[in-house]
Each structure stands twice: as structure tokens, then as C-alpha cells.
Amino acid sequence: MTVRLTGVGLRLGQVRALDGIDLHIEAGERVAVIGPSGAGKSSLLNLLATALQPDSGTVELLGEAPWRLSGRARQRLRTRIGLIHQAPPLPSRQRVVTTVLAGRLGRWGTLRGLASLLHPRDVPGARAALATLGLADKLFAQCGQLSGGQLQRVGIARVLYQQPELLLADEPVSAMDPVLADHTLETLCRHAGERGVTLVASLHAVELALAHFPRVIGVRDGRLAFDLPAAQVTPERLDALYANAGIASPQAAGAAPAPVQIPRC
Amino acid sequence: MKRVIDLAIVLALLAAVVGSFRYLGLDLKVLLGEGVGGQMADYALRFLRPDLGLEHLQAVGRGALETLAMSGLGTLLAALLGLLLALPAAGRFGWPGKALARLLLNALRAIPELVWAALMVLAAGLGPNAGALALAAHTAGVLGRLFAEALENAPPEPADAIRLEGGSHLAAFCYGTLPNLWPQLLAYMLYRWENNIRMASVLGFVGAGGLGQMLYTTLSLFQERQASTVILAMLALVLLVDALSDRMRQRWVRA
Amino acid sequence: MLSRDTRDPAFLPRLLLGLLAVLVLWPGIRLAELDPRVLFQADSRQAMGGFLAGFWPPAHGAEFLELLLDATLQTLAVATAGMALALLLAVPMSLLASRALSLSAASRSGRPSTLGLVLRWPVRALLVFLRSVPEIVWALLFVRAVGLGPTAGVLAIAITYSGMLGKVYAEIFESVGQRPAHALMQAGAGRLSAFFYGILPSAAGELVSYTVYRWECAVRASVVMGFVGAGGLGQQIDLSMRMFAGAEVASMLLTFLLLVWLADQLSRLLRGRLA
Numbered sequence: 001m002t003v004r005l006t007g008v009g010l011r012l013g014q015v016r017a018l019d020g021i022d023l024h025i026e027a028g029e030r031v032a033v034i035g036p037s038g039a040g041k042s043s044l045l046n047l048l049a050t051a052l053q054p055d056s057g058t059v060e061l062l063g064e065a066p067w068r069l070s071g072r073a074r075q076r077l078r079t080r081i082g083l084i085h086q087a088p089p090l091p092s093r094q095r096v097v098t099t100v101l102a103g104r105l106g107r108w109g110t111l112r113g114l115a116s117l118l119h120p121r122d123v124p125g126a127r128a129a130l131a132t133l134g135l136a137d138k139l140f141a142q143c144g145q146l147s148g149g150q151l152q153r154v155g156i157a158r159v160l161y162q163q164p165e166l167l168l169a170d171e172p173v174s175a176m177d178p179v180l181a182d183h184t185l186e187t188l189c190r191h192a193g194e195r196g197v198t199l200v201a202s203l204h205a206v207e208l209a210l211a212h213f214p215r216v217i218g219v220r221d222g223r224l225a226f227d228l229p230a231a232q233v234t235p236e237r238l239d240a241l242y243a244n245a246g247i248a249s250p251q252a253a254g255a256a257p258a259p260v261q262i263p264r265c
Numbered sequence: 266m267k268r269v270i271d272l273a274i275v276l277a278l279l280a281a282v283v284g285s286f287r288y289l290g291l292d293l294k295v296l297l298g299e300g301v302g303g304q305m306a307d308y309a310l311r312f313l314r315p316d317l318g319l320e321h322l323q324a325v326g327r328g329a330l331e332t333l334a335m336s337g338l339g340t341l342l343a344a345l346l347g348l349l350l351a352l353p354a355a356g357r358f359g360w361p362g363k364a365l366a367r368l369l370l371n372a373l374r375a376i377p378e379l380v381w382a383a384l385m386v387l388a389a390g391l392g393p394n395a396g397a398l399a400l401a402a403h404t405a406g407v408l409g410r411l412f413a414e415a416l417e418n419a420p421p422e423p424a425d426a427i428r429l430e431g432g433s434h435l436a437a438f439c440y441g442t443l444p445n446l447w448p449q450l451l452a453y454m455l456y457r458w459e460n461n462i463r464m465a466s467v468l469g470f471v472g473a474g475g476l477g478q479m480l481y482t483t484l485s486l487f488q489e490r491q492a493s494t495v496i497l498a499m500l501a502l503v504l505l506v507d508a509l510s511d512r513m514r515q516r517w518v519r520a
Numbered sequence: 521m522l523s524r525d526t527r528d529p530a531f532l533p534r535l536l537l538g539l540l541a542v543l544v545l546w547p548g549i550r551l552a553e554l555d556p557r558v559l560f561q562a563d564s565r566q567a568m569g570g571f572l573a574g575f576w577p578p579a580h581g582a583e584f585l586e587l588l589l590d591a592t593l594q595t596l597a598v599a600t601a602g603m604a605l606a607l608l609l610a611v612p613m614s615l616l617a618s619r620a621l622s623l624s625a626a627s628r629s630g631r632p633s634t635l636g637l638v639l640r641w642p643v644r645a646l647l648v649f650l651r652s653v654p655e656i657v658w659a660l661l662f663v664r665a666v667g668l669g670p671t672a673g674v675l676a677i678a679i680t681y682s683g684m685l686g687k688v689y690a691e692i693f694e695s696v697g698q699r700p701a702h703a704l705m706q707a708g709a710g711r712l713s714a715f716f717y718g719i720l721p722s723a724a725g726e727l728v729s730y731t732v733y734r735w736e737c738a739v740r741a742s743v744v745m746g747f748v749g750a751g752g753l754g755q756q757i758d759l760s761m762r763m764f765a766g767a768e769v770a771s772m773l774l775t776f777l778l779l780v781w782l783a784d785q786l787s788r789l790l791r792g793r794l795a
Contacts (some may be wrong), residue, residue: 051429079431089426091444097528102440106431113436118534123526140529162430274793282604285597289670308665334552338545342556375777379744383761387571388564394553463654470656470748474553480657484664496657503652 001060002027002166002198003048008057010043010222017043019222021057025198027165030189032213032230033202036242040222041202042086045170048200049083050074062165079106082164086171088155092144096135096154099143100126103162129161130154132187148175153184160191167192169201173208181205185212206238311489312496321491325479325498332475333502335393336465339400340458344450346401347408354413370413373406382468396473400461411453419446448518455510455518462506466499476502574766578774587756588775595752595779598670598745599738602677607731609682614689617643620719621693621711626702647690650683659745673742673750680741681734688730696722728794736780736787743776753779 003025010018017040025031033041046052047059050066059066061081066074082103090099097120105113112121120126123139130136133153143151152175159167169188173181185201189212192199203209209216210230218225218233218241225241226233350370353362381399389395424441432440469477476499483492558564617640619625624633632640655676662672693715701718705711746754753776760768 049429051425075428075431075433077431078429081430083426083429085422085426087422089422089441091423091441093448094440094444095530098440102427102432102436103430105427105433105436105440110433110435113432114439117439119531120528123528159430164430271793274790282600285600285604288593288597289601289674291601291671291674305662305665308661331551334548334554338548338552338554342554375780376773377740377744377776379747380757380773384568384571385559388568389555389558392553393551394555394558397552397554398556398559463652466654467656467744470660480660484660496653499654499657500649500652503654504648507652 001025002029002062003200004058004060005047006058006060008047008054008059010047010052010054012043012052017222018047018054021224023217023224023227025200027198028192028196029215030192030199030213031201031215031217032209033200033217033219034204034206034209034241035202035219035225037204039219041219042170043222044219045083045168045200045202048166049081049168050078051083075106079162080164081166082159082162082168084156084159084167084169084172086174088151090143090151090154090158092142094143096130096141096143096146097123097126097139099154100129100158100161103129103158103160106162125161126157129157132160132191133157133184149177149180152176156184156188163195165197167197167199169199171202171204174204178205181208182211189213308489312493314490315493315497316490317494321494325476325494328474328476328479328495329498329502331393332465332469332477332499333462333506335396335468335473335475336400336458336461336506339397339465340404340454340461342397342401343404343408343457344454346405347412348450350405350409351412351416354409355416357416366409367413370406370409373402374410375406376403378403378464378468379471382471382473386472391472391474393474396465396468396475396477399468399473400465404457404461408453408457412450415446415449415453416442452514452518455513459503459507459510462503466502571764571766574764575770577767578770579765579767580771584768584771588753588771591751591753591756591772592775592779594670595739595742595746595754598673598742598750598752599677599735602674602742603681603731603735603738605674605678606681606685609678610685610689613643613647613682613686614693615711615715616640617647617686618690618693620690620698620701621705621715623705623711625698626705644687644690647683647686651680651687652683653680655680655741656745656748659750660748663749668749668751668755670751673745673752676745676750677738677741681738685731685734689727692723692726692730693719696726725794729791732787732790732794736783739783740780743779 001024003023005021005023008018008021008023009016021044033044035041043052047054048061050059050061053067062077064073064077066077069077098117101116101120101122102113108116108121115121127136127139130139130153133156135150135153135157138146138150138154143154146154152172156169156172159169167188172188173184176184185208188199188201191197201209201213210233214230215228216230216233217227218237220241226237228237347370350366352358352366354366354370356363378399381402382396385395385399385402389398419442421442423445424437427437427441428434465475466477466480469475469479470481472478476495480492480495480499483489483495615621619632619636619640622632622636622640624636625631658676658679659672662675666672666675696719698719700722701714704714704718709717742750742752743754743757746752746756747758749755753772757769757772757776760772
């Protein structure tokens with residue numbers, strides 16, 4: 001079993017972000033997580049990526065309990081888990097090729113990783129990863145020159161290059177137009193299917209979730225509202241899930257370049 | 266009420282200025298009048314024909330290169346040392362490391378370059394080595410603090426993401442934090458280099474080599490014509506470094 | 521479809537840059553005779569150690585403290601008087617040099633005519649010259665010209681800082697939006713009136729802030745100039761260092777640190793209130 005959460009609870013500040021989550025996901029499954037804003041989708045995905053530690057319950061990922069491991073072992077586990085962030089954490093002054101190749105830093109070791117900063121080690125590999133997302137021509141562009149949707153695709157390319165066994169995606173298509181979003185999700189699902197990778201994606205566009213994922217999980221107020229095959233998700237269930245929910249606005253992707261302060265004197 | 270206080274402050278400032286002149290026994294009339302004014306005019310005239318003979322120019326040229334090397338290497342060394350100290354000073358290694366690093370940086374910064382130069386001459390002997398090390402010590406304090414502030418303001422997300430995919434701390438720093446940080450570090454370094462080229466000329470006064478030492482010698486021997494060549498060389502160096510620094514800023518600092 | 525090209529377009533420029541760095545650094549290190557290992561050698565450690573050992577306890581005899589107070593006041597006075605003179609010189613120069621008061625720019629939406637630029641060039645060149653020669657060189661020259669003592673320091677600060685203040689003032693005038701001044705000049709107001717009504721109100725804060733910051737720099741500079749005989753704390757430190765009187769140097773360094781800290785606090789206070 002790739003993912004096993006038992007009674008997991010998580011508190012973020014004053015809020016109970018997750019409460020009593022029981023979740024089993026087998027290897028190779030494709031699961032979509034939907035729910036209103038603030039429901040806890042991001043928290044759930046960050047928890048699965050071991051970015052957040054639960055304060056109750058147990059977490060088992062890829063057969064290991066990450067929070068019982070030593071720091072070094074946990075880092076090794078993390079190389080097998082890939083998280084596509086909602087806002088791509090890509091430095092604006094870095095070239096796309098370097099940022100994509102950064103996906104395998106966990107595997108390469110520090111020296112080879114640093115050498116790649118000076119001269120990229122695996123240009124064909126980076127190009128291939130970008131080509132699946134239609135961005136091969138941006139290989140040597142700077143991240144700061146890309147649009148929001150392009151930056152999100154570069155973030156996805158980095159995780160694809162990482163070749164994790166467990167692929168987590170936090171709103172991976174929020175900055176893309178509907179056609180591009182559909183196409184990108186199709187690429188992700190195909191990639192996962194070909195390699196037997198477990199894919200868990202949170203989406204705020206319900207139609208996309210139902211169209212591409214055979215299993216859908218609904219999250220509301222930090223709890224699992226339902227966990228069903230896509231065909232069994234009825235409009236009534238969706239209404240109940242999103243009742244009284246505000247309009248979810250997609251997070252702006254792409255970090256603005258930090259302003260350089262030049263001292264005057 | 267605020268206006269009254271502001272007025273009081275302005276009056277106090279004026280009083281301070283007047284007081285300063287009287288404390289020093291300076292009199293503007295005397296300063297610019299015949300006695301001192303005439304002396305200065307005579308002295309200034311002696312500088313008006315710089316010695317441009319080949320031999321002296323070669324010596325000045327060598328001194329200029331020494332000064333340039335001293336300032337550049339001193340700044341470079343300071344940047345390395347400053348970056349090393351900036352990491353703990355930004356809190357990357359916990360609270361005690363931060364306090365210690367900040368203390369060290371403040372100590373390095375507080376002692377002026379000239380005092381450092383005197384100390385280094387004591388330790389390392391006369392010559393540009395002492396000057397370069399003195400500049401490195403003082404500038405490391407200045408740059409270290411500026412770097413630490415820049416580090417603290419840098420967004421943590423890119424580095425955290427690298428850590429989350431199994432990268433080491435060093436890899437996270439180099440891939441996540443450094444790319445957006447280094448233009449700012451470079452800007453600070455160039456700013457200090459512009460300052461150090463002015464200081465490097467001066468450190469020669471305490472024996473740290475370069476143009477400063479030449480100036481001190483020629484002035485002490487009342488060789489004003491030779492001294493004015495040295496001053497022209499100093500001026501040229503300052504303008505050169507300002508121009509180089511501007512080019513580098515255009516190329517690498519502005520996005 | 522996909523080319524098998526693995527070439528990185530940044531490879532050649534980076535390689536050239538690396539080669540350039542080596543070509544510049546290697547002779548540079550030889551020229552500067554750079555050798556940090558010297559600091560760790562036994563005899564140099566002894567020399568520094570012996571000198572530093574004399575620092576404790578710092579000198580605190582009553583007579584010495586009086587001398588110290590006198591020297592500190594002298595340093596402060598030199599900095600203040602020097603700044604006052606610098607202001608006197610800088611204000612007219614900055615008005616002359618700034619493009620903000622260019623009549624031709626007023627009628628050409630902000631860009632001065634060539635004649636306007638050329639006529640301003642001598643003043644700008646003078647400002648560059650005044651601030652590019654290090655102030656301590658000016659101090660040395662003035663010491664030779666008018667003798668040892670604080671007069672040389674005051675004149676040196678006045679000259680150098682007039683250049684710095686002049687340049688930054690001119691830049692500040694240009695940066696606070698020139699449209700009000702240009703509008704006034706187009707309506708027939710004289711340049712000086714345009715300045716007082718159009719530029720000064722918005723620029724005043726930044727001007728004051730920078731001037732106070734420069735005063736703080738002047739305090740430090742006047743200590744450094746004391747080393748070449750321009751009076752004040754610096755001259756005393758130099759004398760004590762030559763006599764290897766470690767205790768006196770220690771007291772004076774502490775006083776210097778205190779002075780710099782006080783100047784910094786005063787500078788913040790004034791900038792907060794007046795700017």
C-alpha cells in the first residue's frame with residue numbers, strides 16, 4: 001500500500017486543518033481531491049509530502065513511517081515522493097534547464113548537484129521532460145520571463161524529471177486556461193499510468209477531476225466528506241460538499257523577482 | 266506643538282554650528298583672507314605642473330596597480346568571509362550562533378580601516394598585504410551584516426521545496442536561495458569596492474603600500490610635482506573603479 | 521523533432537568569464553602580495569598579542585579623560601563646521617548642476633537641450649573631481665598648507681562633502697518629479713522661484729535625511745583624518761599608537777565607538793523628526 005493514513009489530525013495555528021483522516025491508496029492509483037477553499041486539500045497534500053507533521057494518528061508512505069525515521073532516512077524517502085506546489089517555488093533568476101534538473105538533487109548527491117549549477121548535466125533529459133508539457137523551446141529561458149501557466153508547467157516538469165513513486169499535485173493547473181489544463185492533466189495521468197506511479201491531485205475544477213481521475217475524494221472542513229469512484233459522485237454530493245463555499249480563486253503562480261536594493265551613497 | 270519642537274531643533278542645530286566654529290577658533294574671514302588664503306594659493310600653485318617623466322610614471326603606474334589589486338582582493342576576501350559569517354548571523358545555525366556571529370561582525374565593522382591597517386602592518390609587516398588584509402577585515406564586517414539582512418529577507422519557499430524532494434541543505438541553499446540572492450550580494454560588493462578604492466589610497470599612509478605610501482613620501486619630501494602625479498593617478502583609479510562597477514551593475518544586477 | 525544537441529548556450533560565456541577571472545586574479549594576488557597565512561605565524565601573533573595585551577585596563581586617569589573629552593569635542597566640531605561649509609558650497613552647485621531647473625527641459629517635456637546639458641557639464645565635472653579625491657588626501661594637503669590642527673580637517677570635509685552633497689542634491693531634485701517646477705518655469709517664474717515652490721517642498725525630507733546621514737559619516741571621517749594631523753580623536757589615537765601606549769589606544773577606541781553610536785542615534789532622531 002502506497003499511502004496509509006490512520007486517524008490523522010493536523011493543527012495549523014489556531015485552526016484544525018485536518019481531523020480524523022483515514023485514507024488508503026494502493027500503488028498505481030489515480031486519486032483526485034476536491035473541496036471548497038480552506039477545506040484542507042493543500043494541508044492534506046503537504047502532509048503526504050512530509051512537509052507537515054501530524055499531531056495525531058499515523059502516517060505510512062511507501063511502506064515507511066516517515067516521522068519515525070532519522071533525518072537522513074527521511075530525506076531518502078523524500079526523493080521517492082514528488083510534490084507539485086500550488087505556487088511554483090522557482091527562483092526567477094534561474095534558468096529553466098537548471099530548475100528542471102534540480103528535481104534529481106536528492107539522488108545526485110551534493111557535489112554532482114553543485115557541478116550542474118555551472119554546467120547542466122543532463123540537457124536531453126530536461127528537454128524531454130519539458131517537451132511532454134510543450135515547453136521544450138523554453139529550455140534556456142529564465143524563469144522570471146515565463147507566464148504563470150508556463151511557470152506551473154516548469155514546476156510539473158521538474159517533478160516529472162524527479163521520477164518519484166508517489167506523485168502529489170497541489171492545484172497543478174490553476175493558472176492555465178481550460179484547454180491547456182485539460183491537456184496537462186491528461187499528460188500527467190498518462191505519465192503516471194505508463195510508469196505505475198501513484199498520483200494524488202487536488203483540483204478546484206470539479207469537471208477536470210471527474211474527467212481524468214477514476215477515484216475522487218471530497219474534503220470539507222478538514223474531514224473526508226466522501227471517497228468514491230468518479231462515476232458515483234452525484235451532483236447532490238457535490239452540492240453538499242460546496243454548500244456555502246465562496247468562489248475559489250486560483251493562486252497567482254510564479255514568484256516575483258526580489259527587488260534588488262542598491263544602497264545610495 | 267510639533268512645529269515648536271521642530272523650530273527648537275533647527276535653532277539648536279544652528280547654535281551647534283556656530284558653537285563649533287568658535288570652539289575651534291576658526292574665523293571664516295581669517296580662513297579665506299590673506300594669511301591662510303595666500304598660503305594655500307601658493308601651495309596649490311606648486312601642484313600645477315605634474316611630473317610626467319617616464320620613470321616617475323612607471324613608479325606611479327606600479328603603485329596604481331598595487332592599489333587596485335589591494336582594494337579588489339580585499340573586497341573579494343571580505344565577501345567570502347562575510348558570506349560565511351552571514352549564514353550563522355541570519356540564524357541558520359540557531360540562536361547562539363546568531364548572537365556570536367553578529368558580535369563578531371560588529372567588532373570587525375566598528376574598527377576603522379586605518380586602525381586595522383596599523384594592526385596588520387604590525388602583524389604582517391609593511392606593504393600591500395597588510396592593506397589588503399585590513400580592508401578585508403573591516404569590509405567583512407560591513408558586508409557580513411548586509412548579506413545577513415539580505416538572507417533574512419530572502420523567501421524560503423524555493424529552498425524548502427528542494428529539501429522536500431530530498432536535497433541536502435547545501436543544495437537547497439545553492440539552488441533555492443542563491444539564484445535570487447547573488448545579484449544583491451554583488452551590488453553590495455561593488456558598492457564596497459567603490460569605497461575601498463578610495464580607502465586603499467589612504468592606507469598607504471600607515472605603510473600599507475600602493476599610491477598612498479607614495480603620496481605620503483612625496484609630500485613629506487616636499488616633492489609637490491611628483492605628488493600631484495600621484496593624486497591624478499588616484500583620481501583616475503577612482504573613476505575607473507566607478508565606471509567598472511557601473512558596467513557590472515548594468516550587466517548582472519539589474520534583472 | 522528533438523535534436524540531440526546537449527550544448528548549453530551559457531557554456532562559452534561562463535568559460536570565458538572563468539578564464540578572465542583567473543587571468544586577473546593571479547597577477548593581482550602577486551601584486552598585492554596577498555598572504556593571509558602571515559597572520560597565523562608565531563611572531564606576528566606575538567607582536568599583535570603583545571600590543572593587544574596592553575589594552576586592558578583602558579587608561580582612565582583624570583588628566584587623560586580631560587584630554588579625551590577635548591579631543592572628542594574637537595572631532596564633533598570639525599565634522600559640524602565642515603558640513604556647514606560644505607552645505608554653503610553644495611547648495612549653489614547643485615542648483616546649477618541639476619537638470620531639474622533647466623529652462624530648455626521645461627519646454628521639451630523633461631529633456632534638456634544639448635546646450636543645456638553642455639553648459640551644466642563643467643559644474644558636474646567639478647563635483648565629480650571634488651568627491652573623487654579621497655578626503656584624507658585633501659586633509660594631508662591642507663595640513664601641509666595651513667599646518668597641523670583641526671583647520672585642515674574642516675577644510676577637507678568642506679571640499680569633499682560639498683562634492684558629495686552637491687551630486688546627491690542634484691539627483692534628488694531630478695528625482696522628485698519635475699513637472700511642478702517645469703510648469704512654473706513655463707508660466708514665467710524665475711528658476712529660483714520654481715525651485716522654492718516646485719521642488720523644495722517634495723524634496724525637503726530626502727534632503728534633510730541625506731544631510732544628516734552625511735554628518736554622521738563626517739564624524740567618522742574626521743577621526744580618520746586626525747591620523748594625518750587634522751586634530752581631534754584621530755590625531756590622539758595616532759600619537760598613542762606610535763608610542764605603543766595600548767591602554768590609551770583602548771580608551772580612545774572605546775570612545776570612538778561610543779561617539780559613532782551616539783552620532784548614529786542622533787542621526788536617527790533628527791531624520792525621524794525633520795524628514
